[in-house]
Amino acid sequence: MSVEMILKGRLWVLTENGQLFSDIDTDMIYHNAHLAVTDIDKMGQYAFGNLEGYKDFADKAQPGDLVLAGDNFGSGSSRQHAVDCFKALGVQAVIARSFGAIYKRNAINSGFPIIELPGLPDDLFSQFEIAELNLEGGNLNAGDNRYQGNPMSEVARDIYLAGGLFQYAERM
Amino acid sequence: MGRTLIEKIMSSHGGGDCRPGDVVWIDIDNRTARDFAGASVVGNLEKYGGDSPIADRSKTFFTFDCNVPANTIPYANNQQRIRIFARKNDLKVYDVDAGIGSHVVIEEKFARPGTTTVGTDSHLNIMGSVGAFGQGMGDVDIAYAFKTGKVWFEIPESVRVTLNGIPANGTEAKDIALAMLRRFSSHELLGKSVEIYGPWVESASLEECVTLSSLATEMGAIIAFIPPNNDVLHFFGITRDEAVYADSDAEYLEEYSLDIEGLEPxxxxxxxxxxxxxxxxxxxxxxxxxxxxxxxxxxxxxxxxxxxxxxxxxxxxxxxxxxxxxxxxxxxxxxxxxxxxxxxxxxxxxxxxxxxxxxxxxxxxxxxxxxxxxxxxxxxxxxxxxxxxxxxxxxxxxxxxxxxxxxxxxxxxxxx
CATH class of the missing domain: 3.30.499.10 (Aconitase, domain 3)
Structure with a gap:
């Protein structure tokens, strides 16, 4: 993955009953049946394998895609797999109204961009439209629609630019 | 201005004059990994750990508790990989006979009031039950903690929850935790450091505190602290002066009260x-x-x-x-x-x-x-x-x- 501050890609808008999908926990993202997998390249096939309506995500995702969800994305366990499965598929970033605390750390440490858009309306963005995510600015744009969220924190940006926590530490 | 419990613990662990929103590097007293994700911690250390992958052997150990003894070959392989790494680096393994790592850490009195513990268990914030900091983290974070003894941490906002009243006979700590989940759901306390007060927690046993604090993760909170009460102080054999408490003039983002008088199961x-x-x-x-x-x-x-x-x-x-x-x-x-x-x-x-x-x-x-x-x-x-x-x-x-x-x-x- 190249290190860019503006990411452009196809947007997966995850919804449940017409609303942005909230409380997607780590078992829905990456089920505990596959936790013994340690090779990142083998994790992509299980992404959203337990998420109602999106169990075929791994087959349909394309490198460069962006994922958009509701509140509390990635709540639950501490598994790094739930971040790494997206990296394996070439997904560029996950965007959500809010994230579970551990998920947020895991994403930041592995240099995987996440952006919070608090209060994002359910229907502002549409499935599979091409969107542009500005990490520095913390905003998501598609067509005429723009939503301002939280910019990437300084630590997150530094670790992201370094390519991960260990790579960041080498530069300290 | 006074400090909340988390601010005081972080200040005493390298966080300096930290306030909510500050990102600080903190010193970790207990660095643990379990059989789940432990093999990935080993993998990270083999890749990035260099010649000295462990900062301090006396503070670093593995706890096997997920699949004990292993009932799948991948888990057996992971546990064996950890054992070999531990032998090579002279690290203690609480093996498949030991039980749940977060409980072992309290039982062994490693997680004393005011200390810091991290590991690959999302319920490690159970340490809040003894007024200590604990946090579950992914394998990259934990490998980093093994190697350096530190993790980065964004100081969260603190909120205060007062439980008013005494529940009905036959109602347990778990019911009180469920009452909090009913009241706060998984969003209201998201990312917060919670401090729980009130007559019930003051007289609760250490075990009851463990139950209540263990549901912090499901509430979305970073941690739910119970300020060390008499039973907890007695367990560790310390006085109030040796434990850490929030300052009386600490500032909280919100102060909630929850009525548990007569609460039924x-x-x-x-x-x-x-x-x-x-x-x-x-x-x-x-x-x-x-x-x-x-x-x-x-x-x-x-x-x-x-x-x-x-x-x-x-x-x-x-x-x-x-x-x-x-x-x-x-x-x-x-x-x-x-x-x-x-x-x-x-x-x-x-x-x-x-x-x-x-x-x-x-x-x-x-x-x-x-x-x-x-x-x-x-x-x-x-x-x-x-x-x-x-x-x-x-x-x-x-x-x-x-x-x-x-x-x-x-x-x-x-x-x-």
């Missing part, structure tokens, strides 16, 4: 821990299995209570009762005092110590349509199998096992 129906009902609303649900154990409700006190309720009674025909003590020490004490025999005679399956029903497979999974009452902390779809898991306290779990349907502990008193 509660139960969380699938598919989430926040889907809470009174037990009395669900008594028509037939039960296939009951799991008593986990880091939430697997202590000596919990299982002794279960044994007392089950003694002289029988599990209903066709109902599986699975009991998993949290640690080996818990197991030993229950064994010596005859409580395991009482549960066995009632019809329980008693397993070796560990995470039990929460990790896939240690003591079986649920099948499609199977209804399980669990004293654990998660009932998300697919978490404990294909079935429907309800979360409840010890009394409700034991009563449901005997009556074969969801039942409160009060109903059990009428059954012989």
């Amino acid at each position: 509660l139960i969380a129906a699938p598919p989430s821990p926040t889907n809470v009902f009174n037990v009395s609303e669900k008594t028509d649900v037939k039960v296939d299995g009951v799991f008593i154990g986990s880091c939430t409700n697997g202590t000596y006190q919990d299982l002794k209570y279960a044994a007392e309720l089950l003694k002289g009674r029988k599990v209903a025909p066709g109902v599986m009762l699975k009991v998993v003590p949290a640690t080996r020490a818990t197991w030993a004490r229950l064994l010596e005092e005859g409580h395991l025999k009482d549960m066995f005679d009632a019809g329980a399956i008693v397993s070796n110590a560990g995470c039990g029903g929460c990790a896939s497979g240690q003591i079986g999974m649920t099948g499609e349509g199977e209804v399980q009452i669990s004293t654990s902390n998660r009932n998300f779809k697919g978490k404990q199998g294909k079935g429907n898991t309800y979360l409840a306290g010890i009394g409700t779990a034991a009563a449901s096992a005997v009556l074969g349907r969801i039942a409160s502990v009060h109903e059990l008193k009428e059954v012989r």
